[in-house]
Amino acid sequence: MDFITELGNRIRRLRLAAEMTQEELAERADLTAGFLSQVERGKTSISIDSLKSILDALNIHLSDFFRPTQTRVVFPKNESIELGREGVTSFKAMIPGTANRTMEPIRVVLAPGESITLVPFSGEQFGHILRGKLRIHYGSQKNTAGSGDSFYSEGQYEMILSNAGNSDTVFIWVTSPPYF
Numbered sequence: 462m463d464f465i466t467e468l469g470n471r472i473r474r475l476r477l478a479a480e481m482t483q484e485e486l487a488e489r490a491d492l493t494a495g496f497l498s499q500v501e502r503g504k505t506s507i508s509i510d511s512l513k514s515i516l517d518a519l520n521i522h523l524s525d526f527f528r529p530t531q532t533r534v535v536f537p538k539n540e541s542i543e544l545g546r547e548g549v550t551s552f553k554a555m556i557p558g559t560a561n562r563t564m565e566p567i568r569v570v571l572a573p574g575e576s577i578t579l580v581p582f583s584g585e586q587f588g589h590i591l592r593g594k595l596r597i598h599y600g601s602q603k604n605t606a607g608s609g610d611s612f613y614s615e616g617q618y619e620m621i622l623s624n625a626g627n628s629d630t631v632f633i634w635v636t637s638p639p640y641f
Contacts, residue, residue: 469504475521536556541556541557551569563638565640571593584640586635586636595624597620
């Protein structure tokens with residue numbers, strides 16, 4: 462991929478991450494939406510002044526835009542971090558450094574009779590049950606989910622998750638933004 466195409470792709474990814482349309486970004490950067498579209502598709506080059514206007518509109522410093530990034534994709538299980546929640550058999554952060562990310566995945570093991578509570582927060586949560594049965598209390602709702610089932614909710618109500626079976630319940634729990 463050539464430099465112009467990569468530059469356009471990077472601008473597009475940053476715009477989408479900022480949840481802006483091309484029209485919104487173009488207006489904030491004092492450019493035309495047609496020009497921004499051509500830049501994002503790698504069909505035209507861009508001046509440093511125009512790039513700076515776009516990055517200012519995205520609240521990104523020019524030097525940060527060009528700083529090489531190495532995105533790690535795989536995190537071996539031996540790098541997970543036991544967070545030691547009281548009353549829970551295991552509560553492991555699966556990805557180190559999640560406080561600096563937009564979501565936080567946790568692997569939870571609940572023995573029979575164990576439960577965990579998440580107080581209301583400003584965000585969303587998702588879970589997927591790997592093994593066992595999980596009782597889910599969310600607001601006034603009470604549900605039971607089994608292996609292979611998932612749950613999702615906003616964080617506006619307290620959520621209580623408890624083992625609903627006779628053996629360990631194992632599930633992945635993700636909050637966005639990081640909360641645990």
